[in-house]
Amino acid sequence: MHELSIAESILDAVRAELLRYPGAKPLRVGLRIGVLAAVDIDSLSFCFESVVRGTDWDSLTLDAKSCPPTRRCLACLGDFESVEYNTLCPRCGDGNTISTGGDELDFDYLEVETDGASSTQVQSTE
Numbered sequence: 001m002h003e004l005s006i007a008e009s010i011l012d013a014v015r016a017e018l019l020r021y022p023g024a025k026p027l028r029v030g031l032r033i034g035v036l037a038a039v040d041i042d043s044l045s046f047c048f049e050s051v052v053r054g055t056d057w058d059s060l061t062l063d064a065k066s067c068p069p070t071r072r073c074l075a076c077l078g079d080f081e082s083v084e085y086n087t088l089c090p091r092c093g094d095g096n097t098i099s100t101g102g103d104e105l106d107f108d109y110l111e112v113e114t115d116g117a118s119s120t121q122v123q124s125t126e
């Protein structure tokens with residue numbers, strides 16, 4: 001199942017990130033998912049919960065954000081978010097635009113708890 005393998009790769013990313021914070025407990029992981037990536041966020045959340053349940057990380061929650069497709073206008077070089085698959089540039093009205101995003105699946109941030117008290121939000125370093 002597609003979403004299950006994504007859930008497992010999120011855990012791999014969390015594991016890698018935690019190497020920088022020995023002893024920290026992961027609380028929440030943020031993910032950016034382009035709407036064109038064809039990922040069902042509900043289904044992904046469900047898979048994620050089922051893979052962390054019963055592990056040391058069962059308090060870890062997933063914060064998946066859906067991102068709209070982005071495009072760049074070749075006439076004015078403006079970047080814009082494509083609303084309802086509209087490909088016209090909102091700035092100059094030109095139709096000569098290319099897709100620049102919307103199918104991404106990016107690790108966004110990881111929130112960890114250190115010393116059992118303070119929590120820190122760390123951004124992805126990629």
Ligand SMILES: [Zn+2]
Nearest residue numbers: 073076089092
């Ligand atoms: Zn334009």
